[in-house]
């Protein structure tokens with residue numbers, strides 16, 4: 302692969318009106334599958350396949366998008382929305398009932414991690430087996446082995462049977478093999494969530510380097526850190542349908558708004574007993590009475606938890622009034638723990654280099670493993686306002702005038 306200009310290249314992946322149906326009854330689904338195999342020989346079969354039979358439903362329906370070299374697409378949606386089904390269709394693991402998929406190039410996939418690994422064989426032997434499943438001979442893999450070993454970082458565990466691996470170790474091995482065989486399109490299904498933070502960072506850095514050389518990524522993830530770092534584009538799936546396309550973060554924003562709506566409804570139905578509720582979010586200046594450009598800021602989030610929650614992360618997002626994302630940071634990569642009752646989470650921002658102006662803040666607490674939001678504030682309801690003040694020097698008023706979002710501490714030299 303070569304460095305490319307993404308916009309100028311024709312799509313590596315073209316998906317048009319893709320559809321897949323499932324049946325809720327196992328025996329009936331087997332009968333339908335048999336009829337479908339026989340029926341494929343008959344003219345007009347495809348037209349009939351577009352209809353639902355008794356106890357069938359659409360797992361995904363009418364999905365269309367394209368992916369060009371150098372692009373990464375986030376697929377976002379609630380449990381059961383059809384994300385894995387879509388990846389399995391792209392990887393050819395299951396056949397569509399409608400629409401088409403055109404792929405130019407080689408696909409590497411990290412979908413069901415354990416699949417394709419022999420539990421009694423060592424990690425080392427499984428590297429060759431997994432590569433063979435992807436069409437690579439032992440001779441082709443040997444020159445890449447040192448890189449795969451180094452990336453997986455399993456040390457002596459590489460010679461241990463895979464059945465003794467943790468899910469994180471399996472993810473390391475599977476990811477290292479898939480990416481070093483240089484696919485043109487890499488499909489990744491929430492695999493990163495099972496790896497530790499150091500490995501997640503390594504994968505994100507690797508994906509960015511891979512994208513820069515013209516690779517493409519389809520990433521199922523709700524982790525803001527992964528979506529913001531990797532995906533320029535995103536699609537939102539709701540009950541199998543594509544309901545929104547935008548940048549990765551706009552898609553996540555839309556998804557969180559939907560989730561907050563559902564969490565609020567569920568909370569109301571259960572008489573206000575949601576497991577976790579964010580009650581308040583405060584941005585306060587550490588040194589001055591007000592938040593000033595470039596000043597240090599403390600962020601305090603007040604939550605109420607019914608039961609303790611381990612392994613959660615929280616993130617805040619700062620937007621301009623007209624909807625432009627200016628800070629998507631604040632994702633804590635070390636897991637937090639929530640204690641039952643009403644408590645606070647906090648963090649400090651050493652320098653907030655936003656220019657003088659008014660901003661809006663939204664916040665999310667989400668489970669690290671499933672990456673699903675546990676509690677949200679500001680997405681569906683009113684975001685928290687944030688006012689950044691500062692002296693209106695000539696330089697700063699000029700920055701505000703041209704709507705610059707950040708101030709840089711520049712020393713000019715003659």
Ligand SMILES: Nc1ncnc2c1ncn2[C@@H]1O[C@H](COP(=O)(O)OP(=O)(O)OP(=O)(O)O)[C@@H](O)[C@H]1O
Pocket residue numbers: 323324325359360378379380381382383384385386387
């Ligand atoms: N083989 C199958 N047979 C029947 N139904 C299926 C099958 N595979 C998926 N489904 C159903 O299709 C829908 C979409 O499932 P899918 O696994 O694609 O969702 P998802 O968005 O990946 O969810 P999650 O976030 O929970 O992994 C769900 O209702 C699921 O139960």
